[in-house]
Amino acid sequence: MTGSLTYIDRVIGAFLGAAAGDALGWPQERREQVRLPGERDPLPGEFAPWTRVAGGRFRPRLEPVNSGEYSDDTQLLLCVARARLSGGARWLDQLRDVELPTWLLYERGGGAAVKRASRSWASGVAPWSNKDSDRYFDAGANGVAMRVAPHALDARTQSRQIALDDAFSDGILTHGHPRALIGARLHVQAVWNLTRLDHSLGYGALIDDLIDDKQWAELPSHSVVPEDWVRNFERRGEDFSVSWNKVTSEAIDLLRLGHAAVRRGAVALMRPVLAEMGCLERATSGSGTVTAAAATFVASRTAADPLTGLRETAYLAGGDTDTLASMTGSLLGAIHGSDWLGHLAKDLQDAKLIRNVAISLGSGNSIESRAIRQVRTPEIRLLQRQLRRSGTGERAILPDGRAGIVKERSVLRSPTGGTAGELVRLMADGQSIAILMPDPERDERQQALFSAEEIEPAARxxxxxxxxxxxxxxxxxxxxxxxxxxxxxxxxxxxxxxxxxxxxxxxxxxxxxxxxxxxxxxxxxxxxxxxxxxxxxxxxxxxxxxxxxxxxxxxxxxxxxxxxxxxxxxxxxxxxx
The missing domain is CATH 3.10.180.10 (2,3-Dihydroxybiphenyl 1,2-Dioxygenase, domain 1)
Known part of the structure; x- marks a missing residue:
């Protein structure tokens, strides 16, 4: 592993590696729930079309996923990158007020915490101040860590400290538990270190550096943490700094566990180590700290053979495969660039767009900025109503201002054979957008009452x-x-x-x-x-x-x-x- 790659090469590799890991791992995640019985498995490490059983038990639908399509991990990665490119110094406003609310329209496989928080922002309320703030502060999953790499990849980010602060500011938009926020900062520091390499990366050096230099674990400064956020956090009876330090200790223990396994070399099989880290337990596999530490371990362990690392995580039975593979792929891409991905980098959904976003971010460019305005729920619903009447080839303006063209409409079926809505596919500024339209034969009241994925309680x-x-x-x-x-x-x-x-x-x-x-x-x-x-x-x-x-x-x-x-x-x- 040499340090001959340019910074732009590493940024492109980090983006494409993340997206490829996501697209490989998504079909494997909780596969008994998302793949049809009898459906043939693709060859290991290859993209293939598959059928997703989505919608929960109250409104199940069979949703076709094309070969190489990615999920919420890459969607949110692009949201953050777009916010930084178009928002500039106001990137946080762009992400909070425009990107996250608009994402609700086209999210695929989104986590519950991110969707709840995005709906809260779409209603104009901070999730740490709303009626459901307890669930927000309990959210310690990897929905932040999966999306924060652009803070480290933006050439305009002047220091690693700023990248870490930005990861925290981004994270609290959707998650309130330190496990989510510390996992995100850990991943950002790893990406920052790898993309700024000017020498050969020694075996195990990535995980060594994160144990020796714990800047990621430091308590964010008062200038970064909103006062009302801390006030609401501590209203639950726990001091923020105490909670933060407790979780950093957990994360350090996870890194040390991975470090010991890396030092054992080929003798240490990856699956038992990942199991010990908590990657195979349903209660812990989606934790922000667990996923970040596990991705760091796998990238350190397989840096000389990156495709093996990507496959091991994407096909880790019982794991959170799309996010773990995405974050591992991001680190491996930061080490090697994108050539190691071979045809995966070309066959990936929106590969050209992802590459262009990476080049723009890594070059310190900006895209044409629009006035930042607050996207609200009525505007989202208005577009949904418009799309009910839109035919193929017609134009639709997304709430974030992007112009989309309707490319395809397809009727979705339920597992029992009835209709379960429609999938409208658009192309917007080079990104493929798939928007679910509920079955028009069911009135909106019934959709709201019986959607396990979308219901938010107004009162307990x-x-x-x-x-x-x-x-x-x-x-x-x-x-x-x-x-x-x-x-x-x-x-x-x-x-x-x-x-x-x-x-x-x-x-x-x-x-x-x-x-x-x-x-x-x-x-x-x-x-x-x-x-x-x-x-x-x-x-x-x-x-x-x-x-x-x-x-x-x-x-x-x-x-x-x-x-x-x-x-x-x-x-x-x-x-x-």
Whole structure:
């Protein structure tokens, strides 16, 4: 391994290596969930078309993925690069207000934390300040580390410290746990070190340098960390610096584990080491620190044989294969450039665009900048409605300002054979964009209620009672108790209450004053009545007026035909709820 490559060669290699690893690893990730039974495996290390089963269990769809197509890892890598190229000194505003909200339109395989945070920014609220901030601060996955390499690859970044600070500022847009943020900084320092090499890289030197020089582990300065962010973090009862130092210790231990394995040389097989690092455990395989340390280990271990490193990570059964392979490929590309990828670099989706973005970033260029404006949810939905009517060859302007051309429309099927929406493929400034359009035969209310991937709770349910209205209370009571074994906790003339919150009630009951009501009644106590009411309005459910009570307030709403809900907020539970 020589230091004869130019800086631009290394930047191109880092981008193409990341994208190739993503495209190879994506079909392997949780493969029992994303590949059809009986579908033939491609040759190891080769791109091939495959079918993705997406949409969750409530709205599954079979989504075709063409050979060499990449997932959210590369999409977000390009988002960050585009933000730096077009936003200049205001790259963070561009990423937060334009790139992330627009990405929601075309994301493929996006992580839950990034999607939640992007939706929060699209609504104009910082995710550390919204109603779901606990989930934000618990998010320690690798959704930051996968996308932050451009901060180290931008020729205009004047120092490694600035690159590390930028990685933190980028990271807190979507993730609040130090595991996500420290993993990102670790990866940025590794990429920075490799792309600035002016000498031969010794065996194991990459991981050695990160253990010896722990700039990545230093607590970010007060000028980088927003005060309100720290305030919200520590509101949960843990000091930010204590939490940060605890996670840095974990990350250092992971690096030392990899370092020991590298020193053992060929004797140390990679899979057992990756297993010890946590790459094969579902609870830890997606951790930011675990993925960053594992990618550093594999790149150090296979620097002399980069294709082996890419294959080992892309086909690591039980691992987070697309992200691990992407981050490993980025490091190997920073070491070797892109020639080692061979035809993979040419067959990759949007290979020309990725190369051009890398050249622009590595040359310190900028692209034509547009005025930074805040992309909001209504604008995203407006484009979706427009695309329903757009034919092949028609033009569509994305919320980020890019001009797209509709290239293809295809009907998606569910695993059971019915229609499950449509996939609209566009080309926008050289990037392939695939936008899912839900089945138009299902109304938007049903889509919102049953989409496991897209639902965001407006308020937390604190208690719930399910009321079933019946004509013959005695007959229904006998059926529930003898057939289902439900245990009554209170019997009355008009109703019977069972353990678990199920209530049988005569239809003449008075708990729901509406004259017409369905046979199933839910009574739900929520954390925020106004948030729940706003969500009902947004879904077009036409809720009744909020009515004050002695203990709080409530409103009634029909969720779906036959299911009526009384939603209330109070200082204490009413009637046992």
């Amino acid at each position: 349910a604190l208690a719930i009672e399910t009321r079933i209205s019946v004509d013959n209370l005695e007959l229904a009571r006998v059926a529930l108790e003898r057939v289902l074994g439900l245990l009554p906790v209170q019997r009355g003339v008009q109703s019977v209450q069972y353990k678990g919150g199920v209530v049988l009630a005569r239809k003449s009951g008075v708990h729901f004053p509406a004259e017409e009501r369905g046979p199933i009644h839910l009574r739900v106590r929520v954390s925020s009545l106004r948030s729940a009411y706003g969500a009902a309005l947004e879904l077009g459910l036409a809720p009744g007026n909020i009515t004050p009570t002695a203990n709080g307030a409530f409103f009634e709403v029909t969720l779906v035909p036959g299911v009526q809900a009384e939603v209330f907020e109070s200082r204490r539970l009413r009637e046992g709820v």
